[in-house]
Amino acid sequence: MHEMSLCESIREIIQEQSRADGFTKVNRVWLEVGPLSCVEPSALRFGFDVVMRGSVAEGAAVEITTPPAKARCLACGTTATIQQRYELCPNCGVGPMDMIQGDALKISKLEVV
Amino acid sequence: MMCGICGCGEGQVQIDGKHHHVQPREIAMERDIMSKNDGYAGANRDRFRNAGVLALNLVSSPGAGKTALLVKTLQMLGKTPCAVIEGDQQTANDADRIRATGVPAVQINTGKGCHLDAHMVGHAVDDLAPQPGSLLFIENVGNLVCPAGFDLGEAHKVVVLSVTEGEDKPLKYPDMFAAADLVLINKADLIPHLEVDMDLILANAHKINPRLDVIIVSAKTGMGMQDWLGWIQAAHAKLRRPAAAE
Numbered sequence: 139m140h141e142m143s144l145c146e147s148i149r150e151i152i153q154e155q156s157r158a159d160g161f162t163k164v165n166r167v168w169l170e171v172g173p174l175s176c177v178e179p180s181a182l183r184f185g186f187d188v189v190m191r192g193s194v195a196e197g198a199a200v201e202i203t204t205p206p207a208k209a210r211c212l213a214c215g216t217t218a219t220i221q222q223r224y225e226l227c228p229n230c231g232v233g234p235m236d237m238i239q240g241d242a243l244k245i246s247k248l249e250v251v
Numbered sequence: 252m253m254c255g256i257c258g259c260g261e262g263q264v265q266i267d268g269k270h271h272h273v274q275p276r277e278i279a280m281e282r283d284i285m286s287k288n289d290g291y292a293g294a295n296r297d298r299f300r301n302a303g304v305l306a307l308n309l310v311s312s313p314g315a316g317k318t319a320l321l322v323k324t325l326q327m328l329g330k331t332p333c334a335v336i337e338g339d340q341q342t343a344n345d346a347d348r349i350r351a352t353g354v355p356a357v358q359i360n361t362g363k364g365c366h367l368d369a370h371m372v373g374h375a376v377d378d379l380a381p382q383p384g385s386l387l388f389i390e391n392v393g394n395l396v397c398p399a400g401f402d403l404g405e406a407h408k409v410v411v412l413s414v415t416e417g418e419d420k421p422l423k424y425p426d427m428f429a430a431a432d433l434v435l436i437n438k439a440d441l442i443p444h445l446e447v448d449m450d451l452i453l454a455n456a457h458k459i460n461p462r463l464d465v466i467i468v469s470a471k472t473g474m475g476m477q478d479w480l481g482w483i484q485a486a487h488a489k490l491r492r493p494a495a496a497e
Binding site for chain 1: 273274275276277278279280281282283284285286288332351365366368396399400401418422425427429458459460461
């Protein structure tokens, strides 16, 4: 359940931001979770509600976006969207695909008051 | 509570007893959630590099034989200065097994936690104070999932996979094999007693990570252990080589 410790990090980052920015309540949090980030969005949502209690983000809504993972073929250089790490290149069918995007784990933005 | 005067919902405040609106606003963050851990990991990595310490993060399922392999490795390394950080949810058993070899060890108990993080490792390094130019083995919590996502500041992640675990383990737990630089296939002495397709294990591991080095070992018989020690020495030499020579 490392989603819980990720939620602890999210809480710390939001608390820091609230001190820097002077907001007292977070209505909504947008998270970007790459499809190959080894994070399960449903577990993250569950952990979020529990971990944010008592913070400025208590009760905040969570929006999770998962932009597609992209990879470049190590053989022919084609760039394509992948679902899993070990797919073969859709162009040449030979090369393994080297991920260039898809494991991000970010707080994209906050809606605050 | 909805405001009874103008019907606004969240965001109202009272200033000098007067009703006042604060419009919700958006703050663009683009902040990496792992940035805290990665900050500590970067500090650990700088510290290791400056001291010429090769840090290896050993990961595996529970029971793959990490501790037995480590004990054998330390015995074979003899006089090479080494230190060990042991991670487990509970007990100091593993650190006790390491200390029995004469090598200093610190046990981190993660309690409910499923992985080591860079902050814990930084404190353990403070306690251990590894000698400059030494080898630091970090035995992570037995778990092929969570430790993949947490950089500890190590030079390399090393996956220990035992031959009894099934050929498809790399496909079932791809994140760990993608994050690693070396897989040690352990308990090779059991191969004659099993129906295990070694070629298939290797093919599956390379499907996930074409750059993965593979060494087949047995901590029990010593098979492949010299290759593993050679790999460690090469990694250590590379770490100490000045950047200009890269």
